[in-house]
Amino acid sequence: MNKLYDKRAVKILFDTYWTIDRWSQHRTTHPSDLAYAIAKGVMFPSTIVSHDQTLINLQKLCGEISPEQVGNAFLASLSARELALRSALGSFAVGRHQKPHKFEWHPSRGSCCRYCSFYLEEEKGHPADLNVLNFERLKWGGVRHNHAAYEVFDLEQFLKLPTAKPTEADVIILKKIFLAIRQLEPSCHAGHFEKAISGIFPSSRNERCQMIEILSLAGVIAYPGYRNYFDNGQVPHEKDRFKDIGYWKSPTTYWRARDGINLNGIAEYFPAYLSTLVD
Numbered sequence: 001m002n003k004l005y006d007k008r009a010v011k012i013l014f015d016t017y018w019t020i021d022r023w024s025q026h027r028t029t030h031p032s033d034l035a036y037a038i039a040k041g042v043m044f045p046s047t048i049v050s051h052d053q054t055l056i057n058l059q060k061l062c063g064e065i066s067p068e069q070v071g072n073a074f075l076a077s078l079s080a081r082e083l084a085l086r087s088a089l090g091s092f093a094v095g096r097h098q099k100p101h102k103f104e105w106h107p108s109r110g111s112c113c114r115y116c117s118f119y120l121e122e123e124k125g126h127p128a129d130l131n132v133l134n135f136e137r138l139k140w141g142g143v144r145h146n147h148a149a150y151e152v153f154d155l156e157q158f159l160k161l162p163t164a165k166p167t168e169a170d171v172i173i174l175k176k177i178f179l180a181i182r183q184l185e186p187s188c189h190a191g192h193f194e195k196a197i198s199g200i201f202p203s204s205r206n207e208r209c210q211m212i213e214i215l216s217l218a219g220v221i222a223y224p225g226y227r228n229y230f231d232n233g234q235v236p237h238e239k240d241r242f243k244d245i246g247y248w249k250s251p252t253t254y255w256r257a258r259d260g261i262n263l264n265g266i267a268e269y270f271p272a273y274l275s276t277l278v279d
């Protein structure tokens, strides 16, 4: 896990934000430790980037990355439990469809932009904490895949990593994950799916939840009519899809086992493995 980064620097990052099983209340880093982790590219000085510049950066990054690149990295993350490789697929899948816009308050949350979840505080010039983003990225494969600022951070870090090469073991794991959907009752939701794949690859529950989110945001598992995160125009027919099933992001909330996998999504992100994954 996290073999792509310096072990001590990752420990410094994790110790800043996490105790044994929960978020740390203090979130402080000793200055010499912080300097070490920054030198290793695991922690970062605070930065100020505006909402509009973030969107410009996002568009540029998505233009430099191919769907297959992030798909390969996702695959390669599975057997090695290399969470840094897993996150970029989610960030890219959302970020590539983010349209230019001006900051507009979220109608219910208020503290962020309704279109890209950019924080109001940061729009007012408060520095962003990139370290908490990297913590989430390395611990769970990312959480804020629908936040433009996270997408930019994640994709920038992704481009610094060596090219990921999936192994046969990785492809078998993803195939087993897809096969697990077929064993579920048609009405099962993402929570059931998470439990069904718990023994398939080395992972914690939260890692599996985020992995399902990523597959869902990318439309690899998708409800009928799903095109991308910003296009819920054909949100499904049945009312039961809208029932609260926890903290999942919108496309995952609507997905049911009967919807299964989406060949178009698999062909887009895993083209070299399509026939193996779906035969």
Ligand SMILES: [Zn+2]
Residues within 6 Å of the ligand: 051, 101, 102, 103, 104, 113, 114, 115, 116, 117, 118
């Ligand atoms: Zn925005």
